[in-house]
Amino acid sequence: MLTQTRSSFNFHGRSFLAFVLTPSAPLHEWLLELDDRAAQTSDFFASRPLIVDLSKIELTKLELNSFLLQLQTRNFRLISVEGVDPSWLAPALEPLPGGKNTPYPSQESSRAEHAEKATEIQSLTLATPLRSGQSIYFPNGDVSISGSVASGAEIVCGGSVHVYGSLRGRAIAGSANNTTARIFCRKFEAELIVIGGFLKSSDSFDPDLYGKPVQAWLEENTIMLKIME
Amino acid sequence: MSEKKNAKIVVVTSGKGGVGKTTSTAALGAALAQEGQSVAVVDFDIGLRNLDLMMGAERRVIFDLINVIQGNANLSQALIKDKRLENLYLLPASQTRDKNALTEKGVLQVMEQLRSRFDWVICDSPAGIERGAVLAMKHADIAVIIANPEISSVRDSDRIIGLLDSKTERAKKGQEVEKHLLITRYDTVRAGTGEMLAIDDVSEVLSIPLLGIIPESREVLSASNLGVPVPISNPASLPAKAYVEAARRLCGEDIEVTLPVSKKKLFANWFGGRAA
Numbered sequence A: 001m002l003t004q005t006r007s008s009f010n011f012h013g014r015s016f017l018a019f020v021l022t023p024s025a026p027l028h029e030w031l032l033e034l035d036d037r038a039a040q041t042s043d044f045f046a047s048r049p050l051i052v053d054l055s056k057i058e059l060t061k062l063e064l065n066s067f068l069l070q071l072q073t074r075n076f077r078l079i080s081v082e083g084v085d086p087s088w089l090a091p092a093l094e095p096l097p098g099g100k101n102t103p104y105p106s107q108e109s110s111r112a113e114h115a116e117k118a119t120e121i122q123s124l125t126l127a128t129p130l131r132s133g134q135s136i137y138f139p140n141g142d143v144s145i146s147g148s149v150a151s152g153a154e155i156v157c158g159g160s161v162h163v164y165g166s167l168r169g170r171a172i173a174g175s176a177n178n179t180t181a182r183i184f185c186r187k188f189e190a191e192l193i194v195i196g197g198f199l200k201s202s203d204s205f206d207p208d209l210y211g212k213p214v215q216a217w218l219e220e221n222t223i224m225l226k227i228m229e
Numbered sequence B: 001m002s003e004k005k006n007a008k009i010v011v012v013t014s015g016k017g018g019v020g021k022t023t024s025t026a027a028l029g030a031a032l033a034q035e036g037q038s039v040a041v042v043d044f045d046i047g048l049r050n051l052d053l054m055m056g057a058e059r060r061v062i063f064d065l066i067n068v069i070q071g072n073a074n075l076s077q078a079l080i081k082d083k084r085l086e087n088l089y090l091l092p093a094s095q096t097r098d099k100n101a102l103t104e105k106g107v108l109q110v111m112e113q114l115r116s117r118f119d120w121v122i123c124d125s126p127a128g129i130e131r132g133a134v135l136a137m138k139h140a141d142i143a144v145i146i147a148n149p150e151i152s153s154v155r156d157s158d159r160i161i162g163l164l165d166s167k168t169e170r171a172k173k174g175q176e177v178e179k180h181l182l183i184t185r186y187d188t189v190r191a192g193t194g195e196m197l198a199i200d201d202v203s204e205v206l207s208i209p210l211l212g213i214i215p216e217s218r219e220v221l222s223a224s225n226l227g228v229p230v231p232i233s234n235p236a237s238l239p240a241k242a243y244v245e246a247a248r249r250l251c252g253e254d255i256e257v258t259l260p261v262s263k264k265k266l267f268a269n270w271f272g273g274r275a276a
Helices: A028-040 A063-073 A107-116 B021-034 B065-071 B104-115 B131-137 B151-167 B189-190 B199-206 B218-226 B237-248 B262-270
Strands: A019-021 A047-054 A078-083 A123-126 A135-138 A142-145 A154-157 A161-167 A170-173 A181-187 A190-194 A197-199 A214-219 A224-226 B008-013 B040-043 B088-091 B121-126 B142-147 B178-186 B210-215
Touching: A028 A063, A047 A197, A063 A078, A142 A154, A154 A161, A161 A170, A170 A181, A190 A214, A224 B021, B008 B021, B008 B104, B008 B131, B008 B151, B021 B040, B021 B088, B021 B104, B021 B121, B021 B131, B021 B142, B021 B178, B021 B218, B021 B237, B040 B104, B065 B104, B104 B121, B121 B131, B142 B151, B142 B199, B151 B178, B151 B199, B178 B199, B178 B237, B199 B210, B210 B237
Parallel strands: A019 A047, A047 A078, A123 A142, A135 A154, A142 A161, A154 A170, A161 A181, A170 A190, B008 B121, B008 B142, B040 B088, B040 B121, B142 B178, B178 B210
Antiparallel strands: A181 A214, A190 A197, A214 A224
């Protein structure tokens, strides 16, 4: 028996991005490929929720179980399985209602969206410095920072990065394969820069650029850097 | 301590260990008490307490912060009155427990009680960015960030400033924690040879106002070993003066920050003395 009655119950929502894997036959080859991919990006899959969509292949209940076991041994956080008879699945793995696919990043679609959403705010402006350990994720457009980006801090954005202080951390521009994005900073001391998926680390920076106002852009899949006059 | 006060809660923090947090907590506490302020210094380094040693009170610890949080002792029983300055008190950490014994609710209650009894409450944070450090900064109005003039210390301090802007009660209310940079272990001899980062570079990276520069000195070491904060043990020494000025700046006085340079130190070098 409850001795106390609560007047209200506190709860709030939280959303996660889950990866949907769509295996193709033969499954054992697909698993090898997956292992290969996971080895290249060591902890990419480790902590992310996964959904497996099996609608493209035909499986018996036995085959399904052995496949799920295979995934389990790889320490994936499987949250649901789609495209098979739900009665074959443990209740915890039944398809989740709702959820929608994130769009595939491509030049065409992002341009089209740009045109549609022209009235929406497409930039983020920060008036405080970005401290070591802090990370900004802004997939919708440009990020401007009036202070510095510290060593160990990170900006990830879909558009261009503008830093009016020193850029000492990492700047990742054009995160959704936007190859026209650029990086601008007043004092260039970066650890790493990435534009449209192409990266350049501090080892390969020309020492003359250090501490200078610098602009970076992508030209034929190579990051170009230039001192801004 | 009969009238109700409204203390400023200061956290002394750095991220990195061994930069001088505990020494600075003791010295700033002593310097503020010398100015006539009532001060409690609180050790948050549960399990690795040192502030009691710096204050020379290690043999007088009976109850500690964890006892107060768990209700085994009241605050008055746990506070240790300094033998040299009558308005200086120490709330020691527990040496036998770990930081998991600190609860959010318990820390809040102790802080509220201290706030109403003192002018200044100075919390000595443990190193790191884990639970202990976060709880030490949680209720702070002011943060004194200790950094040595070297890159790892500066980056760790930068990380801590980020936490101060996100994990404190003030940050949660949309207010800002007042932040000050105290550079410690500044070696005038090594500064001349370019072995240390320049003060300007440290200030530029961290972009918070400079509270003071404390020279690396034998006075600080021997004061720690004796268990006497340096403003009490040798008020005429350079580090003592630097701490006293820093304390006065904390109180709002406008004093220019100068590089601590000792003429004696130069002579000491000439005569083969060891200038630490």
